Amino acid sequence: MRANMKTIASLAGVSVSTVSKIMNNYTDVSEETKTRVLAIMKQTGYIPVYSARALASRKSGLIGVIFAGEVNVDFTHPFFVEVINSFKKQIGVLGYDLLFFSNEKIPTAGDYLSRCLASQVEGCIIISGDQVEPSIQDLDHSPIPCIGVDLELNGPGSGYIMSDNMKIAAKAVEHFYVLGYKELGYIGSSPDSEISNIRKQGYMNAMEAFGLQINPDWFVSGETFFELSGYQAMQKWIRTGDLPRAVFASSDLIALGAMRALKEHRLSIPQDIAIIGCDDIEASRYVDPPLTTIRQNKDKLGKLAAHMLYDMINNQSAISSFVLEPELIVRESCGCSLAL
Amino acid sequence: MRANMKTIASLAGVSVSTVSKIMNNYTDVSEETKTRVLAIMKQTGYIPVYSARALASRKSGLIGVIFAGEVNVDFTHPFFVEVINSFKKQIGVLGYDLLFFSNEKIPTAGDYLSRCLASQVEGCIIISGDQVEPSIQDLDHSPIPCIGVDLELNGPGSGYIMSDNMKIAAKAVEHFYVLGYKELGYIGSSPDSEISNIRKQGYMNAMEAFGLQINPDWFVSGETFFELSGYQAMQKWIRTGDLPRAVFASSDLIALGAMRALKEHRLSIPQDIAIIGCDDIEASRYVDPPLTTIRQNKDKLGKLAAHMLYDMINNQSAISSFVLEPELIVRESCGCSLAL
DNA sequence: GAGTAAAGCGAAAGCGTTTTCGAAACAATT
C-alpha cells in the first residue's frame, strides 16, 4: 500500500493538516516536528498525489501546450521545437509540467478551452503563426493565462511574443540592397499565415523605401513553413524562366527547399540567385552553401515566454508582450563573399 | 460559477450518481433520463474536472513522455521527434494526453518513478538510446506500463520497440561491399549509447562476414547523435590524413556533420569518400549530395508504441516487443550513381 | 501576576468525481 498523508501523520504522531503544511511550506510548524515528519516521509517513500492536490487547491502544476493551426506549424518544425524546448526547460525549473494537447480532430475531445478547463492547466502556450481560429479565440478570452508564440493574443491575461517581423523583412531587403541586388523575390508560407503576411508586407515596404521595383510575380505563397513550399515555389519560377536575382524565404526550411530546386536545375547559389532565409535553424549552417539568414532568438523567445506566463499565473501581473529584435547572420548564400 | 455534477444533477432532478453514470456509459440509466441530462449538460456547458475523476477512479488519462539520457537524445533530434509525433497522434486518438517530464535536474522534482506516481500517469514512453540509467530502471520495474523507444526495457509490464540495429549496420556494409568499397569506417554516438554500440558491433560482424579488414582507427565515437559529432570525427580523420573510403554514420545528423567537414576541406562525396547515414530524416533528401541512408520507419515505430501501450494499460496484455525491419534508401552519397 | 502576543497545532469542511450496494418499482412467472 502506498503511503498517503494519513499514514505519515499517524506515523509521526501529528495531524494530516500538519503534514500538509510541511509540504506547502507553511510557517506555523516547528522545526522539530518538521524534521521528524520529513524523516518519516523519506523513510516511507511518500509521494503526494497531484490530482488530489489539484482538486483541493485548484492548482494543477500543469501548463498546456497547443500547436494551433492546420498546416503551418507542428512538432517537427525546427524553429518551433527549439522555442518549445527552451520554454520547457525554463518552465520546468519553475515547477511546472507540460501537457501537450493534440490538435488532431478527436471525436471525444472538446475544443481547446474545454480541455484546458478539464485538465485545469494553469496557463497555456499557444504556438501558431496562423490567424487566430475561433477555438483559440475562446481560450484567449478565458480567464486562463495564455501566451502566444508568433500569435498575437490580446485577451485579458494573455500576451504574446514574437520577433519583429517587419524588421526581419527589412533586414533582408536592406542586405540585398547593399549588395546591389534590385530584382527581389519573396517566398512565404500560406496566405493564412499571419506571420508570413506581415513579413511580406514588411518586405514590400522596405523595397519601396529603397526605391526598388516590386514585381508581383516574384511574390509567392507556399502552403506551409516547411521545405516543400520553397521547393515548389522555386520550381514554378524556374519553369516560367522569370526569376528574381535574390529571394528572401520566410523560413529557413523554405529557403532550403528553394535551394534544392535550384541545385536540381544546376543553378548556383548565390551566383545565379542569392538567398536569405529566416529563423536560423541548425541546418542552415550545414547546407551548401551555408545559408545567410535572419536569426530569431529562439532560446530567448522560449525563456521569456516561460517567465511571462509564470508571472501572469503567480503575480496576476498583466502580461505585456515582447517583440524581439532579429539579427542578420551572414553566411554564403547571399553573395557577400562574392562581393569581396 | 462553473457547473459541476451537483449542479447538473439538481437541474435535471436526478442524483449525482446518475450523472456520473451517464458520463461513464453505465447501462443502468434509461434512455429518457440520459437524453434529459445530456441536454442540460450541453446547455450549461458542463466540463468534468479531470483531477477529481483521477482521484476517484485512479485513472488520469495521461501518458508520460520521458527523454532519458544526458546527451544522446532530445526534443530537437528529428528522428525522435518524428517518432513522438506519430505516437502522439495515435495515443491522442485513443483518448490520452501527453505529459512531458523534463529531464532537467530540477531540485524539487524527484526521480522519474516518483513523478510518474505523483501525476498518476497510466503508462510511459521512454525515449533514449543510452544505456538504462537507474532512475529509468526503477520505473521499468514498477507496475506502471512502460515502453522504450530504442531502449531495451524488460521489466514486467514493459516492452520496447526499435529497428533491427544489427541489420541496419549489415545493410550499410553490404551496400558498400557490393559497390566495391573495402576500406570502411564507422562514426557512432557516444560509447554510452547502447544503440550506437550495437550498430558498431553489427558493422564489424558484417565486415568479417564479407572478409573485410577492420581498421580500428576508422571506428570512432562522437558525443551524441547530433551533427557536431560527425563533423568532429571527420575533421580528426582529415587531420591525420588516414581516411577510410566509405563511412557509415549511425545517424543522418552525424552523416551531415561528416559531410560538412568533408566539404570544408574540398573533398567530394562520394568521389573521395562515400557516406551512408541512418534514420532517413527529412534533411537527408535535401542535402547535397542527397544522403543514402538506412531508413527507420518512424511513423510505424510511433504508432506501434501507442497501440502496445494502450493494450498493456487496458487489457493487461503482456507487452511484447517489436523489432522493425530497416530499409536501404539509395541516393547519391554512397556512389551508386558513379558506378553506373 | 495580569494581560497580551505569538507560535504551534488539529478538527473539520471542503474539492468534484467514481463506485458499490441496496431500494424501489414494475413486469413476468408460477
Place this chain on the structure above:
DNA sequence: AATTGTTTCGAAAACGCTTTCGCTTTACTC
C-alpha cells in the same frame, strides 16, 4: 397472491489532499 427477475435510480463512502479558524501553550511586557 406469492415469488422471482429486471430495470432504474440514489445514498453514501471513498479518493488524498488543502485551508480556515479556533484552541492551547508559551513567551513577553508592564
